[in-house]
Amino acid sequence: MKITFAKADRLPAWPWWAVAIVAGWLGLVGLAAGMSQRAGVNVDLCPFKRLTHLPCPTCGTTRGTLCILHGRPVEGFAHNPLVFAALTVIAVGLVLRAITGRKIVLNLSPRQRIFAWAVLAVAFAANWVYVIFYVG
Numbered sequence: 001m002k003i004t005f006a007k008a009d010r011l012p013a014w015p016w017w018a019v020a021i022v023a024g025w026l027g028l029v030g031l032a033a034g035m036s037q038r039a040g041v042n043v044d045l046c047p048f049k050r051l052t053h054l055p056c057p058t059c060g061t062t063r064g065t066l067c068i069l070h071g072r073p074v075e076g077f078a079h080n081p082l083v084f085a086a087l088t089v090i091a092v093g094l095v096l097r098a099i100t101g102r103k104i105v106l107n108l109s110p111r112q113r114i115f116a117w118a119v120l121a122v123a124f125a126a127n128w129v130y131v132i133f134y135v136g
Contacts, residue, residue, distance in 0.1 A: 001112055008103040012094075029062050057128045058083055060135040079135055082127035 048056035060079030067076035077084045097103050
């Protein structure tokens with residue numbers, strides 16, 4: 001495994017579809033929060049949970065984000081640890097890129113790549129079990 005720092009634009013180009021997804025998600029969260037407060041009823045936005053009655057792998061992300069925005073980062077992280085750990089790594093990478101003008105490049109051999117994907121799959125499954133039993 002070799003980690004290098006390659007020259008890159010300080011601000012990466014944001015794909016329009018990613019911006020649209022985030023904007024749509026934020027709009028839905030705002031609408032649901034407003035409807036919940038007015039009606040006094042909890043609104044469930046997750047179609048996976050509606051169909052299966054099980055939380056999806058990203059379940060808790062909205063509640064965690066709201067906790068973080070209200071100044072409770074530890075509680076927010078507890079709602080979905082893997083999502084918030086990944087978001088933290090991405091944020092640190094973007095800040096380093098904006099400051100230094102370099103991006104982190106991870107060069108893995110084919111065997112290391114397979115191992116990394118296996119570790120990510122196990123982490124994903126473990127996080128989903130955590131979300132099912134502790135966040136639900």
